[in-house]
Amino acid sequence: MLRGALAAFALALAAAWFWGHGFDPGQRPLVLLLSAAELSLCRGSEEGERLLLAVLGQVFDVESGRRHYGPGGAYSSLAGKDASRAFATGDFSPAGLVDDVSGLAPLEMLTIQNWLSFYHKNYAPVGKVVGRFYDENGAPTEYLRQAEALMAEGQRLQAQEEDKKKQFPPCNSEWSSAGGSRVWCSKQSGGVHRDWSGVPRKLYEPGSSHSHCVCVKAQGQPSSPQMSHRGELENPLLQEYEGCHPLAEWCAVKE
Structure with missing residues (x-):
């Protein structure tokens, strides 16, 4: 049955x-x-x-x-x-x-x-x-x-x-025993294809003490009308890498 x-x-x-x-x-x-x-x-x-x-x-x-x-x-x-x-x-x-x-x-x-x-x-x-x-x-x-x-x-x-990633694409990064850590920006870094490379910056999320490397547009129209025409460089969530020129496309990362 x-x-x-x-x-x-x-x-x-x-x-x-x-x-x-x-x-x-x-x-x-x-x-x-x-x-x-x-x-x-x-x-x-x-x-x-x-x-x-x-x-x-x-x-x-x-x-x-x-x-x-x-x-x-x-x-x-x-x-x-x-x-x-x-x-x-x-x-x-x-x-x-x-x-x-x-x-x-x-x-x-x-x-x-x-x-x-x-x-x-x-x-x-x-x-x-x-x-x-x-x-x-x-x-x-x-x-x-x-x-x-x-x-x-x-x-x-x-x-x-996705919108945030377009605004702040992730950096490229590499590490070697000889040179240590390095981050850099290109027109394809982070998998985001664009017509600008940007400069590396530490991005801190609100309320977080941790950061990650993003590529920041250094000139042009910013996302906030209160900022100058220096791209996103004046965004308060961003911080420069120590010992790196503010407009350099790559930075050595100190551990």
């Missing part, structure tokens, strides 16, 4: 995959609503058994990636479950392979969202897991809405960080 139930379940999953890929345009796509227990049967370990995983309650058919997700694959621990938390933390122990994302920071949630986009791009979505993220009717839960709010905040913070 159990074998027959599993076979029927496998057929339903197969139908969902085919309909979801447009093989029957006259039908509405079938969205499977699975319990966590039902999803756990879909690890592709037996003949005819589907190979599924879930992210934030959304179920994907990863059969085309069997060498990665099937038995013996590098990511086989993700199959048959919603292990959303592991996509952010990198914890692939049993304790980490869970769908509980409470306590994760916005940027960690954004990482999960990026993985969700990856699966939508590369694999077929076939259903939803009833539980933490979706109710018995397949409607989003309050928990999912809170997770989505964190992901939106993560996008805002990421955009803010």
Whole structure:
């Protein structure tokens, strides 16, 4: 009886995959609503058994990636479950392979969202897991809405960080036993391509006693109208390197 139930379940999953890929345009796509227990049967370990995983309650058919997700694959621990938390933390122990994302920071949630986009791009979505993220009717839960709010905040913070990186691109750096540490600026330093090189400065974040090296525009329009036309050199969060000419494009760093 159990074998027959599993076979029927496998057929339903197969139908969902085919309909979801447009093989029957006259039908509405079938969205499977699975319990966590039902999803756990879909690890592709037996003949005819589907190979599924879930992210934030959304179920994907990863059969085309069997060498990665099937038995013996590098990511086989993700199959048959919603292990959303592991996509952010990198914890692939049993304790980490869970769908509980409470306590994760916005940027960690954004990482999960990026993985969700990856699966939508590369694999077929076939259903939803009833539980933490979706109710018995397949409607989003309050928990999912809170997770989505964190992901939106993560996008805002990421955009803010990108803007800051354009304003203050990171320096190039190197160390050698003979010459010690050196930092310098170029038109590509920090991975930010621009039409100016800039000069090295220590950037202190508000409320922090630690700094990191950034390249600072030494002339032109500053970000604040209260500053002169010396680029960002008068920004109060910046500090010159000791013993380095204020307009030099590289500096030796004293330990």
